[in-house]
Amino acid sequence: MSQLSRGSSSSLDETPSTPGKFKPSPYIHRLRFHNLSKFTFYSAFFLAILCFFFLLSPPSGSNPRRSLGSYGGSDWERHVTRSARRRSDSGLTVLVTGAAGFVGTHVSMALKRRGDGVLGLDNFNLYYEPTLKRNRQKELQKNGVFIVEGDLNDKSLLHKLFDVVAFTHVMHLAAQAGVRYAMQNPSSYIHSNIAGLVNLLEVCKSANPQPSIVWASSSSVYGLNSKVPFSEKDRTDQPASLYAATKKAGEEIAHTYNHIYGLSITGLRFFTVYGPWGRPDMAYFFFTRDILKGKVIKIYETADHGSVARDFTYIDDVVKGCLAALDTAKKSTGSGGKKKGPAQFRIFNLGNTAPVPVSELVNILEKLLKVKAKRLVLPMPRNGDVKFTHANISLAQRELGYRPTTDLETGLKKFVKWYFNYYKEEKKKISAW
């Protein structure tokens, strides 16, 4: 029992008469006056401590880490312009959305390495391990790439970025990924993949000069198609997940902005991209973790006990495809929100052209990890998955010079090496705390 109720005339007196209201007892009034001077003293003391720490802290703009969550101010602009500065006039100036994501990090790094100006944008959402995104950000920061923390739907932020930097290109990789998660959180797909895309295109269309846009679509747009390999000319009107539907919608939205405003737009259909710094929500990643922990992994099969297969594509191959798409993108033709002439519109498959059954992926992981997997074979749930993917890449080969060179075993070997290093370092950090 508390001091207060012990001294009160009746416990009922303390019961609020209406929710949210508290009826004070006479004892409380006495207490208030008795403690008033004490209260004043402690408040003043507390305020003095706050002022002391406030005066000691450096101005917010002087520390780049502090300014990541907000924008504006001369220091913030300095970080933005420095990051977006290209080494030579022939280089590109690229805004990379989703820069703390898997593909975004690799593409940003590759662009920076060859001398292009790169500015990242990422909302650091909590879809998977935020530490992984922060560590990718640190890697980029070490290499001179600054990531502005913000959402695609923040129009004033996007306008501000275009005011500060004359981007020649936008590499739009920010998205709500994952085919199965769409059943749990459908609105996140609409927020990022539809509303966010439209917002970005709105800002790009009115930028002067308009940038050329390259963006991530997905192999999932082929949905329930059974004709393989998937060609860009094939129908894409049978999506099996909301994720796929939003990517398909994105392709149509992109076409509209190309048609009306003269934006040069290239869509890249990625096929199950994997590799170091990858996404923990993807099967190859969490299979690795679960096999090492001795946990059961679920392997899906088709209703007739056939294997489910994916055209797994290694990150370095995809990065080459992204850079080639940026390099071959023609200029947008509009200005001031008005189209001046027809603009380039392209869609390419970026796959590996060598589908591998998921059971084989597990065989390779067992070999590399030297641990036997505990397999549970289950019928593929109807939650967005498709039975197989297989890219026809002849168009990308012809137009982009795209030639994937990494087979699944070679790519997984690099992933596993990274995985062990990365989590060894993370463990060290945790135990040092």
Ligand SMILES: O=C(O)[C@H]1O[C@H](OP(=O)(O)OP(=O)(O)OC[C@H]2O[C@@H](n3ccc(=O)[nH]c3=O)[C@H](O)[C@@H]2O)[C@H](O)[C@@H](O)[C@H]1O
């Ligand atoms: O190409 C794309 O556009 C998409 O690729 C990726 O989707 P998917 O190809 O479905 O990859 P991923 O989830 O790793 O499942 C791989 C395989 O493991 C099977 N799988 C999966 C989980 C499980 O528990 N068991 C299982 O057998 C499963 O049936 C599947 O056959 C991206 O996540 C997506 O964001 C998008 O980019």
